[in-house]
Structures are given as structure tokens and as C-alpha cells.
Amino acid sequence: MGFVQDAPQLAHPFHADRTLNAWLRHTLPSERLAATRPDLEALGDYALMAWERRGRTPRSEPILTQWDAWGARVDRIALTPAWEEGPGITTRHAVLAAGHADSPWARVEAFARVYLYHVASEFYCCPLAMTDGAATALRASGDAALIERALPHFLSRDPATFWLSGQWMTETPGGSDVGRTETVARRDEHGQWRLYGRKWFSSAVVGEAALALARPEGAGTGTAALALFYVETKDENGAWRGIAIDRLKKKLGTHELPTAEIHLDGLPATPVGPLDHGVRQIAPMLNVTRTWNAVCAVASMARAIALARDYALRRDAFGRRLIEHPLHARTLADMQADYEAAFSLTFYVAELLGRTEHGHAEAHEVALLRLLTPLAKLWTAKVSIRVVSEALECFGGAGYIEDTGLPQLLRDAQVYAIWEGTTNVLSLDMLRALSGGLAPLRQAVDALLPGDPPERAAIVTALNAAESLLADVAADRAALEASARGLAFTLARCMA
Numbered sequence: 001m002g003f004v005q006d007a008p009q010l011a012h013p014f015h016a017d018r019t020l021n022a023w024l025r026h027t028l029p030s031e032r033l034a035a036t037r038p039d040l041e042a043l044g045d046y047a048l049m050a051w052e053r054r055g056r057t058p059r060s061e062p063i064l065t066q067w068d069a070w071g072a073r074v075d076r077i078a079l080t081p082a083w084e085e086g087p088g089i090t091t092r093h094a095v096l097a098a099g100h101a102d103s104p105w106a107r108v109e110a111f112a113r114v115y116l117y118h119v120a121s122e123f124y125c126c127p128l129a130m131t132d133g134a135a136t137a138l139r140a141s142g143d144a145a146l147i148e149r150a151l152p153h154f155l156s157r158d159p160a161t162f163w164l165s166g167q168w169m170t171e172t173p174g175g176s177d178v179g180r181t182e183t184v185a186r187r188d189e190h191g192q193w194r195l196y197g198r199k200w201f202s203s204a205v206v207g208e209a210a211l212a213l214a215r216p217e218g219a220g221t222g223t224a225a226l227a228l229f230y231v232e233t234k235d236e237n238g239a240w241r242g243i244a245i246d247r248l249k250k251k252l253g254t255h256e257l258p259t260a261e262i263h264l265d266g267l268p269a270t271p272v273g274p275l276d277h278g279v280r281q282i283a284p285m286l287n288v289t290r291t292w293n294a295v296c297a298v299a300s301m302a303r304a305i306a307l308a309r310d311y312a313l314r315r316d317a318f319g320r321r322l323i324e325h326p327l328h329a330r331t332l333a334d335m336q337a338d339y340e341a342a343f344s345l346t347f348y349v350a351e352l353l354g355r356t357e358h359g360h361a362e363a364h365e366v367a368l369l370r371l372l373t374p375l376a377k378l379w380t381a382k383v384s385i386r387v388v389s390e391a392l393e394c395f396g397g398a399g400y401i402e403d404t405g406l407p408q409l410l411r412d413a414q415v416y417a418i419w420e421g422t423t424n425v426l427s428l429d430m431l432r433a434l435s436g437g438l439a440p441l442r443q444a445v446d447a448l449l450p451g452d453p454p455e456r457a458a459i460v461t462a463l464n465a466a467e468s469l470l471a472d473v474a475a476d477r478a479a480l481e482a483s484a485r486g487l488a489f490t491l492a493r494c495m496a
């Protein structure tokens, strides 16, 4: 046999990640970092184990069995090994629960865990994100009975009592425009609300609960007439409660994630808040899942770059290691710069979220959080597709070959820009959040770049240009919307 290339080796995702470690040292008080470290180490170990296992084991996907041998409708979903391990690893290391601890650092400590766990989780982080979002939305609703019922499960540290929640918004007429929701909520003869309709993308169909948008019977059309409902998917015997799983979707990526099309036929439901303005009620969930999305997009970049960097130390071309070629080294450095900027923006949002939730944020920081959440989501999604694609090219032909595990990274990255609000929808959401102008961004730049560092002038110039563009198009809604994506990219780049 002739030459055989060494495979890239994954360095320990926690120990070897100088960006994460530097940020944690900079952000967390030392005693909190010391208390968090064992979970971060363990999640790094798990990520390493999962990557090595992936190289040895053929990939599997969830399988839906709709009928049993005797003709009964069962709708059973067999999950992949990483998903079977999900509840155990998640609860043991408080991947979700840590974010709800009583501390302004809670979100920082939780999102560091998410970042380390995400790629190994095979998108178990998708329902985790939605569960975190559901916990946040229920808390915000102030509904004591629902909080008491669901939060002990959502935030459980015991796999036996841990529940996942779905987020059922998208229907066939609209995923962005949820005002077109067709699912109807109707009271039965006992006064129990029940849901009837079809949810077109349900990614946590294996979850025990969900928050679902539906239109109370007789309510008007449009978004404001929607209500938000809490549902539990199975009865005490484990049978579906008025839910049929029509099929699992065949997707470009996220293959381990069971994303289902479902029909609801009398699913019992409890209103969350008043029987209208359901989108307003679910908004805290949207903002939390969008933050998870940004963290996971950054985690995908980190993984792709770590592998590409290692490979550059092992692969020879033209008499030298790849890393010794100035242009290849420059390519990797540019990817690293994009990733570090995306990381900084995302984890700054995590810091702001924790501070805001615990009443430690100043007024301009609350406005900043509202504005930076869609910007971080839309920006990191796009950068991650670009950086992961570039990382595949760093392997040459091997980057295109399935059993290297690399193509999956690119297929998976594509989803970050689509779900939880597409790039355009989030650019328009930025316009909603910008109604007070750029002042929160300018205050952040002043706080983050004290003195007169060289990058400050360029950022201020870009913000000035964005502000005058906004002023030019403010009176013309069509022009404003057409400019929204460009504006969002400019503002996100400035803040990153």
C-alpha cells in the first residue's frame, strides 16, 4: 500500500479552546468558573468520545413505526444513541437547568455547556433549546399552576423526571407568517380546550410537552387573534393524546433530529395567558431559542476550524505542511477571526440575557439585548455556513467525502439560517427592535471600547452610515424593508 494520510484528530473541545477559556476567565468570577469547570470538562470529554465514536460507527437516523404487527396505530420513534444519552448527560451536567439558576451568570454558565455539547448532541440541543424557551415563556406568563406543573420537569436534574418541550408554530400556510395559522382551539362539553389542526414541522415530537399556537374558535384572523397553549403529548399510559405522526421529514441535514408532520385531533390544551396575542406570549421563547441557535452556530464553526487546523499540521503539499504555506495559514486565520467575532457577539448576548433576567442590566442594556438577539442569530447563521464550507475546502477532496464526518457539518449548518426566523424575518425583527434608534448600540460601543482604539473609528463611521440610511428610508416602508438585511449585516458586523 502506498501513502496513507493521517486523519485529523480532534483536540479536547474544552481544554484546547482558547477562545472559550479566555472568555470564561474574563467574564466569570473565579469561584463561579471553578464550580462550573467540572461540567465543562465532562462535556468536553463527551464531545471527544462522540467524535471518535462517530468515526467507528455507521450513522443512524430516527425511525418512525406507525403501526404495530397487529394493526394498532402506535407512532413509535426509535432514536439514535446520542439521543438516547441526551436526558442523562443533559441533567447530569445541568446543560439546561444551569441557565435558570438564581444568578446573573446563569446564562453564561449554561451557554458555555451548550457550546461544548452541541455537536456531540446530534441536535438534541434543538429540543433542549425549545424546552429552555418554554420554561422562560411560562415563567414570563406568571401562570403559577403551569409553572408549578411544567418547570420542575423542564429544569429537572434527574433523567427520570426530565421532560422536553416542543415549539409548535409552523403550519403549511406559513412559518414566518404565523398569523396564517389554521389550527383551531375548541372547548369540549366539559370546558376543556382541545386543539385541531396540522403542525408542519415538529422537531421535538418525542417531547412530553409543547407550546402551540392556535386560533380559538370564533376568534378573528391574523396574528393578534392567536392564543398560546401548553400541551402534554401523552397520557399516563404513554399513549398519544389526540396526536397522529404523519411522517418524519427527509431533510438536507439534522438527520438525527426527528422532525415530524403531525395532526392534532382533540389534543387537550391549557391557555398560556389571555386567549389572544399568542405571539406576544411566545416571544420570550423565540428570543431564547434564537440565542441557542447562535451559540450552536458558533459551536459548529469551532468544530470545523479545530479539525481544519489539525489537518493543516498533518497534510503535506509541495514539500511542506499545509500550515507552512502562507496562503493556507491566512485562510485559517481569516476563518478564526470570523469565528471569534461571532463568538464574542453571541456570548455577549448570553451575558446580557442573564443580567437582564436577574435585574442587573441597565436600561440601555435591556434595549440592546432585544436588538442584538436577532442580529446575533442571523449573523452567526450566515457566518457559520461560510466558515464551515471553507473548512471543508481546507481538506480538499476529503472534505467532500461522507465518512470523514465533514459534509455533515455543512449540511447541518444550513439549518441555522432557516429555522427560528429566517435571515429576512430576523432583519425585519431588528427593525421592530430599532424603533428607538441606534443609541443602545452607541452606548455599547462606548462601554466596550473605552479610549480610542483603532477599530473604534471604523465602527463609528459604519454606525453613522447606517443611521443616515435609516433616516433616508424611514418614511418609505418598502425601502426600509428592502434595506433591512444590509443594515442588519452592518450592525451585526460592527458589534461582532
Ligand code: MFK
Residues within 6 Å of the ligand: 123, 125, 126, 127, 129, 130, 167, 169, 170, 175, 176, 177, 178, 179, 203, 223, 277, 279, 280, 283, 284, 286, 287, 289, 290, 292, 293, 296, 418, 419, 420, 421, 422, 425, 429, 432
Ligand atoms: C440547535 C439550535 C437551537 C435552536 C433550536 C431551534 C428549533 C427550531 C424550531 C423552530 O423553527 S420553531 C418556529 C420558529 N418560528 C419563528 O421563529 C417564526 C418566524 N416569524 C416571526 O418571527 C414573525 O416576526 C412573528 C411571527 C413573530 C410576528 O409576525 P407578525 O404577524 O408580523 O406579528 P407582529 O404583530 O409584528 O408581532 C406580534 C407581537 O409579537 C408584537 O407585540 P405586540 O402584540 O405587543 O404589539 C411584536 O412586538 C411581538 N414580537 C414579535 N417578535 C418578537 C416580539 N416581541 C419580542 N421579541 C420578539 N422577537
Ligand code: FAD
Residues within 6 Å of the ligand: 166, 167, 168, 169, 170, 173, 174, 175, 176, 177, 201, 202, 203, 204, 251, 254, 259, 415, 418, 419, 420, 421, 422, 423, 424, 425, 428
Ligand atoms: P416561508 O415563511 O414561506 O419563507 C420563505 C421565504 O420567504 C424565506 O426566505 C423568508 O425569509 C422569506 N420571507 C418570508 N416573509 C418575508 C418578508 N416579510 N420579507 C422578506 N422575506 C420574507 N417550526 C416549528 O414551529 N417547530 C419546529 O419544531 C420546527 N422545526 C424545524 C426543523 C427544521 C429542520 C426546519 C428546516 C424547520 C423547522 N421549523 C419548525 C420550521 C421553521 O421555523 C420554518 O421553516 C421557518 O420559520 C420558515 O417558514 P416557512 O418554511 O413557512 O418559510
